[in-house]
Amino acid sequence: MTALNRPTQSDLEALGDQFARDGYVIARRLFGPEDLETIRSEFGKLHQAGGQPGYFEPVPAEESGGDPLKEFPRIMHPHRFNDVGRRYLLDERVRDCLTAILGNPPYAVQSMFYFKPPGSRGQALHQDNFYLLAEPGTCVAAWTAVDDCDTGNGALHVVPGSQDAAIICPETADNKESFTTHFVPVPDGLKAIPVEMKAGDTLFFNGSLIHGSGPNRSKTRFRRSFICHYVTHETEKLHQGYFPVLRFDGSQVALTPNESGGPCGEEWKEVKA
Ligand SMILES: O=C(O)CCC(=O)C(=O)O
Numbered sequence: 001m002t003a004l005n006r007p008t009q010s011d012l013e014a015l016g017d018q019f020a021r022d023g024y025v026i027a028r029r030l031f032g033p034e035d036l037e038t039i040r041s042e043f044g045k046l047h048q049a050g051g052q053p054g055y056f057e058p059v060p061a062e063e064s065g066g067d068p069l070k071e072f073p074r075i076m077h078p079h080r081f082n083d084v085g086r087r088y089l090l091d092e093r094v095r096d097c098l099t100a101i102l103g104n105p106p107y108a109v110q111s112m113f114y115f116k117p118p119g120s121r122g123q124a125l126h127q128d129n130f131y132l133l134a135e136p137g138t139c140v141a142a143w144t145a146v147d148d149c150d151t152g153n154g155a156l157h158v159v160p161g162s163q164d165a166a167i168i169c170p171e172t173a174d175n176k177e178s179f180t181t182h183f184v185p186v187p188d189g190l191k192a193i194p195v196e197m198k199a200g201d202t203l204f205f206n207g208s209l210i211h212g213s214g215p216n217r218s219k220t221r222f223r224r225s226f227i228c229h230y231v232t233h234e235t236e237k238l239h240q241g242y243f244p245v246l247r248f249d250g251s252q253v254a255l256t257p258n259e260s261g262g263p264c265g266e267e268w269k270e271v272k273a
Contacts, residue, residue: 015204019101023206040224058072135258136234140229168187
């Protein structure tokens with residue numbers, strides 16, 4: 001696609017076609033240098049300010065025991081306490097892409113900011129709707145690269161062909177490679193591929209697509225990303241850890257809490273996506 005910040009109608013159609021076929025698609029350069037500067041600077045300031053209790057609680061390097069993710073943990077739900085987080089969760093460009101992809105504007109339910117500093121672990125392969133429990137319908141991620149991402153600094157990987165898979169009950173991840181505990185094995189005949197992205201690109205993918213990332217093995221490069229989750233407009237039930245549910249105009253939508261544990265029953269314990 002040719003988009004520079006504002007996708008054209010033909011860009012949107014191409015995104016929709018590719019998403020329908022593959023369950024994922026990249027909108028290249030959806031965010032421009034000014035957006036990136038705003039995002040980097042705002043989340044950098046939040047980190048310097050020492051965190052936000054309940055959302056992210058960094059510890060000083062000397063108390064981190066050598067784990068870079070203790071010094072730079074991911075920020076959960078910045079849109080709940082920060083205007084920049086909320087603005088980019090509800091961004092019009094993202095809304096337009098998602099509407100083209102899904103046919104209707106979805107509802108916004110989660111934002112996260114990952115610093116992923118050099119030397120940090122990744123996040124083992126998983127499927128997002130295992131956690132969100134959006135029903136009927138599914139969730140969709142908008143994963144925006146805030147730094148250029150490649151296999152050296154822990155790019156996201158996706159498993160093409162898994163986009164229509166049922167939710168698979170996770171196994172236990174290798175805690176030397178992953179900071180999360182769940183791991184979904186790659187189904188026979190499929191394989192995980194890296195998604196190389198430039199800062200400002202946004203990857204959209206559905207809630208069944210198996211995805212995750214390896215460690216950031218670079219010595220100097222962070223792999224920052226702004227990650228949002230949405231649920232399709234037909235969703236009636238959702239895990240209540242993702243409430244409040246927002247329309248793109250910021251108004252709230254009342255959905256029913258889904259506490260079923262999904263198809264994996266006991267495996268499903270807490271919100272970790
Ligand atoms: O960015 C990553 O390394 C993993 C993020 C992810 O898998 C997610 O947000 O569901």
